[in-house]
Amino acid sequence: MSGSPLDLDAYLPRLGFAAPPPPTLQTLRALQQRHTEAFPFETIATLLGAPVPIDLPALQRKLLHEGRGGYCFELNSLFLALLQRLGFQARALTARVVMGRSDDAPPARSHMLVEVVLDEAAHLVDVGFGGMVPTGPLRLDDPRPQRTPHEDYRVVERDGGLAVDARVLDAWRPLYVFDRQAQAPIDLEVANWYVSTHPASAFAGQLRVARTGPGERRTLQGGRLSHHRLGQPSTSRLLPDADAVIAALRDVFGLRVPDDAALRDAIGARLAADAAAEAA
Numbered sequence: 001m002s003g004s005p006l007d008l009d010a011y012l013p014r015l016g017f018a019a020p021p022p023p024t025l026q027t028l029r030a031l032q033q034r035h036t037e038a039f040p041f042e043t044i045a046t047l048l049g050a051p052v053p054i055d056l057p058a059l060q061r062k063l064l065h066e067g068r069g070g071y072c073f074e075l076n077s078l079f080l081a082l083l084q085r086l087g088f089q090a091r092a093l094t095a096r097v098v099m100g101r102s103d104d105a106p107p108a109r110s111h112m113l114v115e116v117v118l119d120e121a122a123h124l125v126d127v128g129f130g131g132m133v134p135t136g137p138l139r140l141d142d143p144r145p146q147r148t149p150h151e152d153y154r155v156v157e158r159d160g161g162l163a164v165d166a167r168v169l170d171a172w173r174p175l176y177v178f179d180r181q182a183q184a185p186i187d188l189e190v191a192n193w194y195v196s197t198h199p200a201s202a203f204a205g206q207l208r209v210a211r212t213g214p215g216e217r218r219t220l221q222g223g224r225l226s227h228h229r230l231g232q233p234s235t236s237r238l239l240p241d242a243d244a245v246i247a248a249l250r251d252v253f254g255l256r257v258p259d260d261a262a263l264r265d266a267i268g269a270r271l272a273a274d275a276a277a278e279a280a
Contacts, residue, residue: 122140
């Protein structure tokens with residue numbers, strides 16, 4: 001990725017930089033926090049059943065020029081290209097998501113993250129984990145709680161690998177497990193194809209959106225819009241129809257979304273399915 005034509009003139013200003021910053025830990029922290037604020041996590045493509053390409057030209061077109069966000073394989077792939085271009089020693093890893101699971105069967109490697117080595121210390125960097133995305137780099141050799149601009153996280157050894165947990169309401173919540181095996185581009189292509197197309201994927205036909213802000217997180221799942229603020233009770237409300245959802249995509253999450261019948265129909269179908277599931 002480091003030799004690809006990355007549009008820094010479009011990318012860096014979105015992250016608050018007028019010129020390429022040095023590859024330091026301070027820079028990495030600023031880039032990760034600002035990236036989760038500037039580029040929303042969103043699954044509009046999988047809601048519509050549309051392809052999700054992760055080649056660099058497609059990522060730049062969607063994220064930098066079309067006013068859209070993406071999910072982990074999109075957000076972290078573009079971020080990895082940026083880190084490598086800035087001179088960071090960075091590579092792609094994949095993880096198995098365990099958040100919300102109650103069985104012991106190993107899930108697929110359906111999440112992409114990034115490892116960055118600085119001064120011989122390895123850090124986990126992730127800008128694509130939806131509503132619980134870590135907003136700061138996490139050292140891989142320190143099992144103690146680590147502060148980020150939002151929740152505390154920890155990276156601990158578990159079941160022969162590494163696990164990432166987040167502290168939510170004074171309890172540790174498992175997010176995903178991974179190892180440090182570097183992933184080739186074809187590995188990411190295969191995993192992305194599964195996530196975007198397989199009927200068992202958690203994103204197929206779903207609408208999930210998330211964006212961070214100073215001391216806050218906003219999420220949208222189907223038609224439920226939630227606002228989470230540090231140290232305060234969360235609020236949530238159910239949006240009444242597809243028009244209200246589209247308005248939230250634009251006004252709350254800052255997404256430039258098409259005003260067409262296909263999106264409105266897909267959102268309407270999702271809301272109807274969610275309502276039927278709740279009533280059952």
